[in-house]
Amino acid sequence: MVSSVRVGLPSETKDRERRVALTPSAVNLLIGHGHEVLVQAGAGEGAGFTDEHYTQAGARLVADAAEVWGADLVCKVKEPQSSEYAHFRDDLTLFAYLHLAAEPDLTRALLDAGVHAYAFETLTDRYGLPLLAPMSEIAGRAAAIVGAAQLSSASGGSGTLMGGAAGVPPAKVVVLGMGVAGTMAAIGARGLDAHVTGVDVDLHRLYEHHLAGNLDATQASEPALVGEHVREADLVIGAALVPGARAPVVVTEEQVASMRPGSVVVDLAIDQGGCIETARPTSLSEPTYVEHGVVHYCVTNVPGQFPRTASKALSAAVAPKLLRLADDLAAGRAGTEQEHPVLQGARNVDGGAIQHEAVAAVFPDLPAAAGLAGDAA
Ligand SMILES: NC(=O)c1ccc[n+]([C@@H]2O[C@H](COP(=O)([O-])OP(=O)(O)OC[C@H]3O[C@@H](n4cnc5c(N)ncnc54)[C@H](O)[C@@H]3O)[C@@H](O)[C@H]2O)c1
Structure with missing residues (x-):
């Protein structure tokens, strides 16, 4: 068990995507909780946040995408592109939009690598889908x-x-x-x-x-x-x-x-x-x-063309949940059998199996957790 985690904030790679998942103030929030944050140089530029803004917030700037993806917990906006699948590994926790129902290759890549993958768009609270709503x-x-x-x-x-x-x-x-x-x-x-x-x-x-x-x-x-x-x-x-x-x-x-x-x-x-x-x-x-x-x-990625507004809105919604996920990981909780209530509905793929009922129903031939539609057990 560790007391803090390394959070990675990579640059987005999807076509003309200029959003960033976390603003400097959100990064500062994580650092205030004792976590380390690695930001890929230039990640916030499209949204108007300079590298200097992030270093002032306490982040460590790194040039290399592979180093950011080497963090324990990677938070990004859009679903990983095929060029990013090489970064997947079984001790990686990913928190991002995934939209797996429309992404069979990504779903397989996450399953094969054993990534702990949490999706923004299925995270649920009493008001609805709080990480999908702003976008x-x-x-x-x-x-x-x-x-x-x-x-x-x-x-x-x-x-x-x-x-x-x-x-x-x-x-x-x-x-x-x-x-x-x-x-x-x-x-x-x-x-x-x-x-x-x-x-x-x-x-x-x-x-x-x-x-x-x-x-x-x-x-x-x-x-x-x-x-x-x-x-x-x-x-x-x-x-x-x-x-x-x-x-x-x-x-x-x-x-x-x-x-x-x-x-x-x-x-x-x-x-x-x-x-x-x-x-x-x-x-x-x-x-x-x-x-x-x-x-x-x-x-x-329609909001990708309004990165200033969209990044601020997304970061405000994501930061408190990410903080909880990071704290849980540091305490050895998240990604295990007990999902934290604040992340309800977000766990899509974990331990080489689909964990979300609706996603499992889309891919009946892929491995799913016991009791879900695609449960191949
Ligand atoms: N393309 C983009 O860049 C982009 C950006 C943001 C959101 N989205 C997408 O927009 C979509 C809507 O998101 P949202 O947050 O408004 O969802 P929401 O859950 O707030 O609303 C969805 C609505 O669809 C209704 N619905 C379900 N089945 C229906 C049917 N058969 N006929 C008519 N209505 C039906 C539901 O009752 C609900 O009112 C999602 O797919 C979301 O991912 C796309």
């Missing part, structure tokens, strides 16, 4: 802006302006999944004076939005009825989630094909496989493609 909030706001921009003819869209004009009705927007991301997307689209319909399986959630006047219309998530709205829509924003699982397909390929040419879909749920059947992952460098005449924007 969903940002991605939702961004979706309305991006969708509006893609509708311009200059971007290959139909040339429809969200708010319409005197004598011309506004654009029709359909939002699939009225959780955190969907709510912010709907508020953003309404802020641009579009006509917004919110879709969800959770009728109570729709009732609350209806009562609060957040939407022009609500629609229960029934395939045929959703299809009618989609056919008439200028912009469809996908944000449906079942935590840990592959995203439910809410809009079929046939329904996408029924949309007017130049209409736009923005599928935020793409990080969990997508809730629009024709969605496939795109990057910030090449964010769109056209299928059935419909512009698709399916970027898996």
Whole structure:
């Protein structure tokens, strides 16, 4: 048993990803608890935090990614890229977005190496998903802006302006999944004076939005009825989630094909496989493609283009949980049979087995802890 752990903060490697998981003040919090923090030189630059900010906070700056990954506990933003799998080992604890349901290769690499992998996006508390929510909030706001921009003819869209004009009705927007991301997307689209319909399986959630006047219309998530709205829509924003699982397909390929040419879909749920059947992952460098005449924007790291705001929001949410994980590791607790309540739902892979029910159900052929869907025992 040790009294402190070494925490590593590597630079992000995903395409155009400029966020950093911890701000200097969060690093200082860890150091105040007796932990050592290794920061890769330049890790915070994209978010406006210099190396000097981190050294002033007490971090040790290292040039080499391998040295940062050599820490006991690595905290980063995006799921490790294939170039980072070489750093995996059985005494590594990883705390990051993992989105394993859409990442079979990463899932296998974590299992094979025996990494203790905790996912931000499935960590659960009484309010919901506290480490997913801040990025969903940002991605939702961004979706309305991006969708509006893609509708311009200059971007290959139909040339429809969200708010319409005197004598011309506004654009029709359909939002699939009225959780955190969907709510912010709907508020953003309404802020641009579009006509917004919110879709969800959770009728109570729709009732609350209806009562609060957040939407022009609500629609229960029934395939045929959703299809009618989609056919008439200028912009469809996908944000449906079942935590840990592959995203439910809410809009079929046939329904996408029924949309007017130049209409736009923005599928935020793409990080969990997508809730629009024709969605496939795109990057910030090449964010769109056209299928059935419909512009698709399916970027898996939308908040990565707003690194200043996103890093501060993410770090504020992550830091207290990470601190607990580091303290637990130092005390020899986390990663063993007893999960700390503050990390509830986060443990995805550990001891060479999938530990999360919904992730196990996606990969029935991979080893899972006893009692879970993929339990190969
Ligand atoms: N692409 C990105 O960069 C990015 C960034 C942040 C979040 N996200 C993703 O956005 C998605 C939404 O996240 P969130 O935090 O808003 O989740 P949330 O849990 O707050 O909301 C999800 C909503 O989907 C609803 N839902 C579930 N099944 C449905 C169905 N069949 N039809 C309609 N609605 C359904 C749920 O009832 C819930 O209201 C997630 O996949 C998340 O990972 C993507």
